[in-house]
Amino acid sequence: MSNVSKFQEKFIKRREELSSLLCIGLDPEWEKLPFSSLKSETPLFHFSKEIVEATHTYATSWKPNVAFFERFGSKGFKEFELYVELCKTVCPEVPIIADAKRGDLANTSKEYAKYYFETLGVDALTVNAYMGRDTLLPYLDAGGYIFILCLTSNPSSSDLQKLVLKKNNEFLYEEMSDFAAKLGEEYPGQVGIVVGGTHPAELKKIRNRHPDLFFLIPGYGAQGASLEEIYWASGKNSIINSSRGVTLLSREDGFSRLAKEKALEIQTQMNHLFH
């Protein structure tokens, strides 16, 4: 591997400084964008910029979902690139997790690795491991940090993830967590998993299985999981994401002030849990 991922180091430093686990997700869904952003030439970036500037002091990490930018193809990607550049300028200490859920053949994953880790220089990427180990190595060999989808937060996550395996009577998502942990032994400090906060019992179970693994936990906030429940189930090696629940509270002017207030409220709540 070319160099050890800096994601974990940056996140831990930030977590200790803020006594918080709040990752601010950026899902600039066109139909929900503030009216002032819609008037801009670069609406996705306008929205992102307002959010970054208003909330960066409360973020232990950022999680932009690439789909909302890719919706507009080349123009959308341009705005995504502006957003990443802005984050690196305004708050270089806050790690960026590109939520792209990429997964392809090895020679193809290499292309994604080049874009996300070399060109953009984000700190982590969410990936889909259905195609197996050789499709993940390019990200790791590029020195990047990956979060492998394990148990996702959506209602249909059980369709395949909760299939029971013959060899040990366990669920596929449990196998996936072991698969990720094993890869993480070979690439220390470079592999985590995604576990939806909408499944607190399962979250606790996976945590017991892998006490030290880093979990990226969506599903808090708009999707309904409680902060306390997630924290007690999963502990401090957790990146707890809220997207809509922080950033899309209003379409009117002042939306970024509301985002700031909400981020502060969550941080205060986190601080109580931490101490």
Next chain:
Amino acid sequence: MSNVSKFQEKFIKRREELSSLLCIGLDPEWEKLPFSSLKSETPLFHFSKEIVEATHTYATSWKPNVAFFERFGSKGFKEFELYVELCKTVCPEVPIIADAKRGDLANTSKEYAKYYFETLGVDALTVNAYMGRDTLLPYLDAGGYIFILCLTSNPSSSDLQKLVLKKNNEFLYEEMSDFAAKLGEEYPGQVGIVVGGTHPAELKKIRNRHPDLFFLIPGYGAQGASLEEIYWASGKNSIINSSRGVTLLSREDGFSRLAKEKALEIQTQMNHLFH
């Protein structure tokens, strides 16, 4: 659903006209691009254009892999958009399968569906179903055709795809094929699967299980599978892809002539199998 997918209809028409199943994959890997393309301002598009113009009379479909464009972010996507536009102008009768392997939450898949099916207007998209049914519905509701990853062509495909399930002693990839077929009953003519040609025995097994399902079959050509073996295992509802084995035969001037000759050679071989 808004309108029935046209992919299957277009592909069948083309298959019958050419007596062929050849899908030409477009993987513009930077390190392998012809020297003349590298001199262009838009190297990925330059390469793609040469290939499209030289080989379109032999293609029953195109399969560009988005990763090779995404490697260059906004600039790469611009070239991808030019490529799709060109295909639709030069040979509107040849369906386009965007090989993107996308998969995300429902509200996020909606964004991908908008870009690929509405804005670009490609005919089909490869998708990853690990997250379950609700993450696939946006593609189908947009009237698009999806190929669900089932058994992929890479060496590590067995890591997860060949896990044995408790309920029926079958492999995960068999379950995935049933999952896809069931979805295809609800959305007729809109769902196929990806099965690597590098597994001819398994290909035959899945074909016996789903006689009418459309299979997108990579792994022919550079990855080593034989055309006859694939054809006899899977029959005519197969889209057999070759990328590097047709398009990247030389980096020198004349690469597109070589591509044309290779495409003709494959078509001739296909014609013998058909009759």
